[in-house]
Amino acid sequence: MTEQTSLLMQNLRRSGVWFVASVLALAASSIGLSRFLETETPTVSLALDPLNVNALIGEITNDLNDTSNAPDLDALLARAKNALRFNLADARLYSLIGEVKYRQGEKDQAYEFFEQARKLSKTELHALQRSISRSIEIGDLAKAVGEIDTLLRRWPDQFQAIAEGLPTILSNPDGYEAVLAAIRAAAPWRANLLVALGKTPDGLDFAKLLLLDLTGSRAPPNSSELSYVIHGYIREKKYEEAYRLFLFSLSDQERKLGGYIFNSTFEPVPSGKPFDWQVRDQSGLEVTFAPSQTAVEGEGGATVRFLNTPVKNTALQQYIQLPPGSYKISLAASARNLKLPKELFWSIRCVGPAGEIARFNIPEGTYNRQALGLDFSVGPAGCPMQLLRLETAAIAESWRFRYVGTLVMHKLSIERLSS
Secondary structure, eight states, rough: OHHHHHHHHHHHHHHHHHHHHHHHHHHHHHHHHHHHHTOOHHHHHHHHOOOOOHHHHHHHHHHHSSSSSOOHHHHHHHHHHHHTTTTTTTHHHHHHHHHHHHTTHHHHHHHHHHHHHHHTTTTTTHHHHHHHHHHHHTTHHHHHHHHHHHHHHOOOHHHHHHHTHHHHHHHHHHHHHHHHHHHTTTTTTTTHHOOOOOOHHHHHHHHHHHHHHHHSSSSSOOOHHHHHHHHHHHHOOOOHHHHHHHHHHHHHHHHTTOOOSSSTOOOOOOOOOOTTEOOOOOEEEEEEEOTTTSSSSTTTEEEEEEEOOOOSSSEEEEEEOSSEEEEHHHHHEEEEEEEEETTTEEEEEESTOOOOOEEEEOOOOEEEEEEEEEEEOOSSSSSSSEEEEEEEOOOOOOOSOOOOEEEEEEEEEEEEOOO
C-alpha cells in the first residue's frame, strides 16, 4: 500500500467516525427535542421520536378527549397495543387500552385492563377514576372510599372529579361510615370534602353529621371546619341549624362565655366562628383582646387603637340570635384622647330585609369605665338572626377624617327586659 493510499484510508476512517458521531448527535438532539415537546405538542414530538411513549399517550388521550371529532377507536387501540410491546410495565398504556375497550362497549375487558394498570401502579389516575365509578355503581362503597383515599393522597387536585359521587356514598350507611373512618384517620382531603358538602343544602346536613360524629374522636373538628359549615347554614338562611351547631361545638371552657353576646368580656380566645368575635383585618386600627382577670386595672377587654388615618367599615362583629322581645345593650368603656370625625358606634342589624334595629354611639374624649347603653326591641317577625357590629360612619377613606386615640371596651352585654 502506497503512502497516498494509506493516507486516503485514514481520512475515510476519520470521516466515517465523524459521520457516525454526527448521526448520533442528531438522534440525541431529536430525542431531547421530542421530550421537550411531548406535553404541549405530542404529535410533533412523535414525529421527532416515534418511540416516545409519553408523547404517544398524550396524543391518544387528546384524541379520546376531542369532543369535536369522533375518535377512530380501532386505530387508537392498535397504536396503544403496539406501544405496549415495548413498554410492558407502563400502567398508563393498560389504562388507555381499558378506556378504548370501555368506549367500545366491552366493559368487562375494560375493567380487566384497568385492574392490570392498578397492579402495576396503585395510583394510576384514570384506572383509579374508572374503578371508583365502578365500585359506586355496584354498591361496594367501602371499596370506593378506599380508592378515593388512594386517589386523593396521590392526586389532591382531582377532588372535583369525584365530588359528584359523594352524595351517593354518604346516603348509604356503609358509605357514610367509610367516609367517617377515613376523615377520622386524618385523610388529607377532609377539608375539601367539607367545603364541597357546604355548597348544597343536602351536603350541609351531611357535613354537620360528620362534624358531630368527629366530636370526641382523636381528630375532632377544628374551628375553620365548623366555621365553614356554620357559614353555609347562614347562607342558606337556616339560622337555627347554624346556631345549634355553634352551641354544640363549644368546649366546657367556652360554655362559660355564653350569653346573648358570646364572650362579652372579650377574653383572648377568639375562634373565628360566626357566633364568636370576628376581628376584621384592616389598616388604620389595631384590635387586641386582654383577659379581664390578669389585665392592668382599666385595661381588660378589647382595645381598639386608632392610627391617625381614615377608618372605614367594621372593626369587630358577631352574629347573635335574640328571640322577639325587649332588650338592653350595655357597654362599659374607657378612652384616651379619642377623636372620632365620622362617628364610631355599635349597631344591631337583622340578617334580612328588616335592617338596623339599634345603634348607640361611642363618645369622644378621655374617660374611665363609662357606662353606655340603649334599650331596643326585636319584632315578632322578619328578624330571626342579628349581626352585632362596631363600625364607623365613614363612607369614603378621606384623610380629612382621621381617627385618633384608644378605646377600651371592658364588657358588652345584652339583657332581656321584663315585659
